[in-house]
Amino acid sequence: MSVPISTAKGADMTPREVVAELDKYIIGQEKAKKAVAIALRNRSRRLKLPEELRDEVAPKNIIMIGPTGVGKTEIARRLSKLCGAPFLKVEATKYTEVGYVGRDVESMVRDLVSVAVSMVKAELSEEVRVEAERRAEEALLDLLLPGVRKGARKPETDEPNQPIELEPVEALAAEPGTDVTGAESASGGAQSASGGAVRSTRDKMREMISRGALDEKLVEVSVTKSAMPVMEIFSGTSMEDMELNFGNLGSIFGGKKKRKKVTVKQAREILLAEEMDKLVDMERVSDLARQRVEGMGIIFIDEIDKIASRGDKVGIDVSREGVQRDILPIVEGSKVATKHGIVDTRHILFIAAGAFHMSKPSDLIPELQGRFPLRVELSALSKEDFVKILTQPKNALITQYTELLRTEGVTLDFTPPAIDRLAELATEVNSRSENIGARRLHTIMELLLEEVSFHAPEISGQTITITPGYVDEKLKNIVQDQDLTRYIL
Numbered sequence: 001m002s003v004p005i006s007t008a009k010g011a012d013m014t015p016r017e018v019v020a021e022l023d024k025y026i027i028g029q030e031k032a033k034k035a036v037a038i039a040l041r042n043r044s045r046r047l048k049l050p051e052e053l054r055d056e057v058a059p060k061n062i063i064m065i066g067p068t069g070v071g072k073t074e075i076a077r078r079l080s081k082l083c084g085a086p087f088l089k090v091e092a093t094k095y096t097e098v099g100y101v102g103r104d105v106e107s108m109v110r111d112l113v114s115v116a117v118s119m120v121k122a123e124l125s126e127e128v129r130v131e132a133e134r135r136a137e138e139a140l141l142d143l144l145l146p147g148v149r150k151g152a153r154k155p156e157t158d159e160p161n162q163p164i165e166l167e168p169v170e171a172l173a174a175e176p177g178t179d180v181t182g183a184e185s186a187s188g189g190a191q192s193a194s195g196g197a198v199r200s201t202r203d204k205m206r207e208m209i210s211r212g213a214l215d216e217k218l219v220e221v222s223v224t225k226s227a228m229p230v231m232e233i234f235s236g237t238s239m240e241d242m243e244l245n246f247g248n249l250g251s252i253f254g255g256k257k258k259r260k261k262v263t264v265k266q267a268r269e270i271l272l273a274e275e276m277d278k279l280v281d282m283e284r285v286s287d288l289a290r291q292r293v294e295g296m297g298i299i300f301i302d303e304i305d306k307i308a309s310r311g312d313k314v315g316i317d318v319s320r321e322g323v324q325r326d327i328l329p330i331v332e333g334s335k336v337a338t339k340h341g342i343v344d345t346r347h348i349l350f351i352a353a354g355a356f357h358m359s360k361p362s363d364l365i366p367e368l369q370g371r372f373p374l375r376v377e378l379s380a381l382s383k384e385d386f387v388k389i390l391t392q393p394k395n396a397l398i399t400q401y402t403e404l405l406r407t408e409g410v411t412l413d414f415t416p417p418a419i420d421r422l423a424e425l426a427t428e429v430n431s432r433s434e435n436i437g438a439r440r441l442h443t444i445m446e447l448l449l450e451e452v453s454f455h456a457p458e459i460s461g462q463t464i465t466i467t468p469g470y471v472d473e474k475l476k477n478i479v480q481d482q483d484l485t486r487y488i489l
Contacts, residue, residue, distance in 0.1 A: 015041050018082060025078050025395060026071045027388045032064050032376045036075060039349055039374075040083055043296050046347070059349040061331065061371055063304070065356055066378025069437020072353040076300040085296035086116035086289075092304045092352075095323050105326045109336040109343055112297050116289035117340060121280060124288075128279040136271035140209065141202055143219045143267065215265040222257045223270060286340040297348040301327075305354030308363040324365045331371045381430075381437050386423035389438050397445055405452065409460030412452075421468040422448070425475055448474050 013021070018037035019030075026033070039062060046057045064072050073089075080087040090108050125132075208214050262270065307320045330336070333346030352372060354361075361369065381389070390398050398419070402412045426440045448471060452464055 012044065013040070013082065021082055022075065022078055025393045026074050027385050027392065028381070029066075029071050029075070029378050032066075032071070032075060032378050035062055035064075035374055035376045036079060036351065039351070040079075040298075043085065043298075043349060047295060055346075058333075059347060060374050061350040062352070062374040062376060063361060063372040064351065064353040064376050064378060065361060066353075067357070067380050067435055067437055068355045069435075069439040070378045070381055071438070072378060073302055076302065076351065076353070079298075079300070083298060085298055086112050086119060086293050087298045087300070088112040088115055089300040089302060092301050092323070092327075092354075093306045095307075095326070105323065105330055106336050108299055108301075109293075109330065109345055109348075110338045112299060112348070113289060113293050113338045113340050113343055116293045116297070117285055120285050120288045120292065121282075124280045124285060125276045128276060132272055132275040132279055135275040136268060137206065137209065139271045139275070140219075140264065140268055141205055143221065144205055144209075144214070144217075144264070145202060209264065209268075212265075215263060217264045218261050219264055219267050220259055220261050221267050221270055222259055224257060224274070290338075290341050290343055294344050294347055299348060299350050301350060301352040303354060304352040304364075305356040305359050308354075308356070308359040308361075309365075321365060324368050328365070328368050328371065331368070380435060383420075383423045383427045386426050386438070386441060387419055389441060390419050390422060397441055401445060401449055405449075405456055408456040410452065410456045411463040412449075412466060413463055414466045415468075417468045418466045418471050421471045425471070444475065450474075 015034065015037035018040055019033045022033045022037075039060060042057075042060070046054055049057065064075070066072055076089050080089065088108060088111055090111070095105050095108075205214075307323045309321045309324075330345050331350050333344065336343050336345060350372070361375065390396060398412075398414050402414075405412055422441070422444060426444055429444075430436065430440050448466070451474075452459075
């Protein structure tokens with residue numbers, strides 16, 4: 001059986017299209033973008049191969065190396081929205097060697113499966129949405145018209161969504177501007193034995209629901225509440241990190257029902273979600289999710305340099321090396337038990353990233369190095385890059401601050417020389433102290449606009465022009481004073 005490919009936008013994107021999409025948010029780093037785009041495309045290429053060859057094509061895992069703040073994590077964040085495949089970003093530092101307190105490395109695979117289950121369930125839910133909406137509407141009509149049920153059946157007192165009184169029919173019919181006449185509401189719904197009158201009342205109420213006339217009316221619904229909370233068990237055995245949801249063991253504990261009053265609009269959403277859950281086959285969801293993880297899954301391991309052992313040091317480095325040894329079989333390919341079934345990790349693509357300030361890639365154990373054949377170096381950012389970061393991306397910093405203050409009626413006007421000056425200051429501070437890349441711009445922009453942001457409600461309607469002189473007035477003293485720079489910028 002072929003692995004289902006997601007219908008999301010990024011599933012069939014060419015490498016050039018992936019790079020163009022990343023260019024909208026990330027400045028420079030062409031090598032990293034190309035490597036990631038090719039790796040993504042190879043995922044879909046492999047699925048088109050004959051089955052006997054498909055299993056032989058292993059993913060080419062990538063390590064991205066570069067200083068902090070140059071776009072490694074941002075590439076991962078944007079990739080997760082593009083790839084149309086199960087994608088998980090994890091921090092290498094949160095895992096510990098087996099036998100220590102903490103999360104074992106296999107939990108990353110279980111988390112990826114959970115992501116895939118959510119994706120597949122959302123896709124299958126859309127397929128049954130029309131039928132679920134129809135059922136939810138009928139259930140809502142039963143709530144609003146307890147005495148005028150479809151098929152003229154007698155209401156049961158212990159039915160979950162059965163209101164206690166018949167008041168809603170009279171109350172709703174009495175609302176001005178509705179199409180339900182007094183005769184229909186008083187006698188047609190509760191007393192008439194005519195099937196035509198019953199249908200007429202339901203149809204008119206259905207029409208009122210569809211146009212939103214009853215959205216603010218209160219109804220009483222029953223919602224299912226899990227009997228016990230979800231627990232995570234931590235231990236040193238293979239049961240580590242196993243999730244147990246006792247609420248799903250209905251045959252033992254039973255699902256609890258909770259009555260609550262909500263608006264018709266909210267009730268419709270609650271009933272729709274319940275009907276979708278009933279119509280979606282969770283066994284099929286689990287099967288498709290496992291196949292998608294095994295064929296298209298991507299795990300991004302950030303901060304991998306923090307688990308690299310430095311030289312011949314001992315102590316905490318022993319645990320770091322232990323984490324590497326535990327990650328190795330996952331990257332090489334192993335079978336991991338999850339609550340949705342056994343998952344084979346041989347064809348999951350791993351992308352690792354690290355600044356490697358205090359260590360280098362060769363400090364990783366040789367076996368792990370060999371499992372990441374592609375190494376991409378990201379370059380430090382220049383003044384020209386900072387200018388582009390401030391102005392070009394869709395989420396450019398200047399755009400963000402301009403739109404934020406526009407909500408208060410304040411207009412910000414950044415002149416090109418002022419933008420050059422901001423980029424120059426960011427480059428200067430990065431060269432003198434720790435180089436934190438584009439993150440330096442966030443600090444500088446906050447200090448630059450601190451007074452404007454504070455007084456924005458009082459200066460509504462004004463235009464603030466940001467010039468090089470304004471930038472120097474707010475920042476020059478701090479930049480020149482190295483002690484202040486160290487602690488403020």
